[in-house]
Amino acid sequence: xxxIYLLVLGILLIGGLIYWDARQKNPPPRGRLQVxxxxxxxxxxxxxxAGETVSVRMLLPPGAEPHSFEPTPGALVDLHHADAxxxxxxxxxxxxxxxxKVTDAQTHVLELxxxxxxxxxxxxxxxxxxxxxxxxxxxxxxxxxxxxxRKETDQxxxxxxxxxxxxxxxxxxGLSNCRYHEVVHIGHLAFGGLLSPYGIKLTALSGSSHEGExxxxxxxxxxxxxxxxxxxxxxxxxxxxxxxxxxxxxxxGTEILPLYSIEHISKRDFENHLSYDxxxxxxxxxxxxxxxxx
Ligand SMILES: [Zn+2]
Numbered sequence: 001x002x003x004i005y006l007l008v009l010g011i012l013l014i015g016g017l018i019y020w021d022a023r024q025k026n027p028p029p030r031g032r033l034q035v036x037x038x039x040x041x042x043x044x045x046x047x048x049x050a051g052e053t054v055s056v057r058m059l060l061p062p063g064a065e066p067h068s069f070e071p072t073p074g075a076l077v078d079l080h081h082a083d084a085x086x087x088x089x090x091x092x093x094x095x096x097x098x099x100x101k102v103t104d105a106q107t108h109v110l111e112l113x114x115x116x117x118x119x120x121x122x123x124x125x126x127x128x129x130x131x132x133x134x135x136x137x138x139x140x141x142x143x144x145x146x147x148x149x150r151k152e153t154d155q156x157x158x159x160x161x162x163x164x165x166x167x168x169x170x171x172x173x174g175l176s177n178c179r180y181h182e183v184v185h186i187g188h189l190a191f192g193g194l195l196s197p198y199g200i201k202l203t204a205l206s207g208s209s210h211e212g213e214x215x216x217x218x219x220x221x222x223x224x225x226x227x228x229x230x231x232x233x234x235x236x237x238x239x240x241x242x243x244x245x246x247x248x249x250x251x252x253g254t255e256i257l258p259l260y261s262i263e264h265i266s267k268r269d270f271e272n273h274l275s276y277d278x279x280x281x282x283x284x285x286x287x288x289x290x291x292x293x294x
Pocket of ligand 1: 190208263
């Protein structure tokens with residue numbers, strides 16, 4: 001086992017060195033500013049505000065899970081050429097915080113969630129007010145890096161801010177008159193910041209970082225809780241095995257409804273450039289249906 005591990009490590013290192021060498025000889029063209037982001041949350045915010053004024057490269061591949069990701073050697077090389085490195089927080093992505101320490105002196109490093117109490121819940125973007133502050137920080141950094149594009153980025157920021165206002169209003173309206181006020185989630189504790197402002201209680205199978213296997217005991221407890229309260233739906237997320245969700249749904253006679261954490265993005269949604277707004281609107285649809293809201 002150890003031999004295989006060493007072999008894989010060796011291949012990765014050699015691959016990284018070859019890649020490094022190739023990129024040194026052929027650095028990316030210096031047209032647009034190069035922004036490297038940790039995962040989909042900063043990716044979608046930067047894309048929306050920057051538009052085409054910068055080029056954005058995401059380190060976490062679509063489908064991967066941000067809490068325990070291990071970056072490839074190529075990530076270091078991309079970072080070396082970056083004008084900016086933007087990530088959510090050391091609480092959400094300890095690996096990104098490690099990368100931030102080895103960036104070049106001229107690379108702007110922005111930890112979006114730094115002042116938003118990520119230690120309480122690392123999923124800070126789930127709260128619309130905090131998402132607004134994240135967007136504002138991105139706008140300010142872009143204005144500093146590329147003042148010539150300021151008119152465009154300010155306009156995009158204005159649109160994003162309006163979308164956040166509308167989301168906040170629509171969530172408050174849409175979830176104000178529901179038969180149920182409880183979400184049982186066969187995933188990790190990512191949605192507390194989204195649900196707590198509307199008095200919706202969240203119980204999740206895993207903790208806030210997917211860490212540690214959920215216990216069979218906890219699963220049984222959730223099934224009993226659902227039966228006792230006669231909840232009509234269970235909520236799941238894409239990083240959860242579909243079979244697990246189907247088993248719970250069959251056991252409780254409930255409907256499976258998806259919630260989108262945004263930190264985790266499927267390949268398909270990534271290719272379709274689904275925005276923060278679009279993913280939050282899907283969340284609202286699922287919640288209204290599952291909680292039976294009028
Ligand atoms: Zn998470």
